[in-house]
Amino acid sequence: MDAKAPKFQVGDTVVVKVYGTVGKITAVRQLEGGYFYVVNDREGLLAEQSLARLEEYDGILYKKEEVNIELKFFIGDIVKVKGYGGVLFKIVGFRTEIWRYAEDAWEDVIYEMVSIPKGEWLEADEEELLLIADAGQADSFVSRYQFFYPMKSSPLYQLVTSDLKTQEKIDRLLDMYNDYALLLNLFGDEAYRAMLEAVKMQIQVLSAHGGPD
Structure with a gap:
């Protein structure tokens, strides 16, 4: 050689x-x-x-041994969890557990998530989860979700629950609408479009009351 x-x-x-x-x-x-x-x-x-x-x-x-595990959910997905009613959770991580015995073998995927909007921690396996919005749709979905289930820190929530007269609320909502329209035009983020819809719906609700307070 x-x-x-x-x-x-x-x-x-x-x-x-x-x-x-x-x-x-x-x-x-x-x-x-x-x-x-x-x-x-x-x-x-x-x-x-x-x-x-x-x-x-x-x-x-x-x-x-090479183990191939197929993931059903990914970081950023919005899900519901069995036993937690209408509470929504955002997946922030996951881990795999590999089990091997003489006559049996399986793999588990445990997902780590936080609740919306409180941020409470929860772990669950994939059989307990139902996908509501994937990571690409999550921001837009959460914007709409926070309108129907608004956080107390949300500017929209604070405005519509304030002591202002109806017309004053509508005027401020119109200003808010114009701000979101400008942001949507500048950045094209669908989250701003969702907030436009939320503000528009609230204006319609207040307008339906009719007349001054």
Whole structure:
């Protein structure tokens, strides 16, 4: 064998000695007069001395298992949870739990979320969740949700529950409407369109009362 030829070739089955894991050479690189290898298309290069042919290796081999888990929900999604009525939650994280026994095996995905608008923490598995709005629609949906279930800190809530006369409330709502219309025109964010609709509906409600207070 040519002394300058690589010890391993693409397709060779090797053991990564430091881990005791088995893989296949998927690429060979020559750098600074030496050969380095990519195993199983993983990032990083391994030197020849860190590898051994499977048939020549006399250390302990560790079986490596690859687990593919399909997620039904993602960070930012708005969901309902069984047993919590009409309360909405926003997913802020998730974790996986892998269970292995002699005669059984399964994987669980636990979702971490906070309630809207109180921010109370909750964990639940995917069988308990119902998708209400995906992450891309979440901001717009929450804007509409806060109109029907407004937070006390919301400017809209504070205005419509204030002691102002009906016409004064309508005048301020019109100013608010113009502000949101300008923001929508400048930034095109659908959340502003949702707030325009919310303000418009409140103006209609107040106008239906008719006449001064």
